[in-house]
Amino acid sequence: xxxVNAYSVQNSDFTERVDVVCPKCQxxxxxxxxxxxxxxxxxxxKVRFSCYAxxxxxxxxxxxxxxxxxxxxxxxxYGRILxxxxxxxxxxxxxxxxxxxxxxxxxxxxxxxxxxxxxxHIKDHLRQRSGLLYMNRSIGSRLPKWVSSSKNRDYLxxxxxxAKTRA
Numbered sequence: 096x097x098x099v100n101a102y103s104v105q106n107s108d109f110t111e112r113v114d115v116v117c118p119k120c121q122x123x124x125x126x127x128x129x130x131x132x133x134x135x136x137x138x139x140x141k142v143r144f145s146c147y148a149x150x151x152x153x154x155x156x157x158x159x160x161x162x163x164x165x166x167x168x169x170x171x172x173y174g175r176i177l178x179x180x181x182x183x184x185x186x187x188x189x190x191x192x193x194x195x196x197x198x199x200x201x202x203x204x205x206x207x208x209x210x211x212x213x214x215x216h217i218k219d220h221l222r223q224r225s226g227l228l229y230m231n232r233s234i235g236s237r238l239p240k241w242v243s244s245s246k247n248r249d250y251l252x253x254x255x256x257x258a259k260t261r262a
Contacts, residue, residue: 122148
């Protein structure tokens with residue numbers, strides 16, 4: 096597999112399958128999601144959570160929506176808030192499975208593919224933006240400076256390897 100450039104992908108590219116901590120049993124579970132450009136109907140229809148350890152399962156369509164505002168006729172307008180770029184899954188808000196506490200702060204990933212992109216970014220000695228000089232939405236440009244620092248490279252790579260083996 097060819098390494099992915101962290102400057103060509105975004106966190107939202109990894110939201111179709113998010114490894115999370117089950118809120119019932121604290122074991123590894125899965126959120127089947129959608130990409131960030133999915134329609135409201137796709138989100139309602141496809142997003143679901145399931146835990147293989149305890150059997151807890153829910154569909155996003157069966158959870159309450161948030162009241163955004165009341166229109167001029169006093170009718171409530173409801174919808175969903177996606178929590179992007181945080182150590183929780185965007186749909187249900189469950190903690191992601193891959194959270195790495197470091198002396199500098201928290202490093203997290205939605206799934207193993209996301210973690211591998213971050214790992215590749217840390218390993219790269221020469222980080223090229225593939226012509227995307229001003230793009231600030233990519234993973235590589237959004238990582239904290241301490242993640243990109245060469246003095247933290249070995250330390251972070253050891254922690255990432257440990258996180259990959261966590262079951």
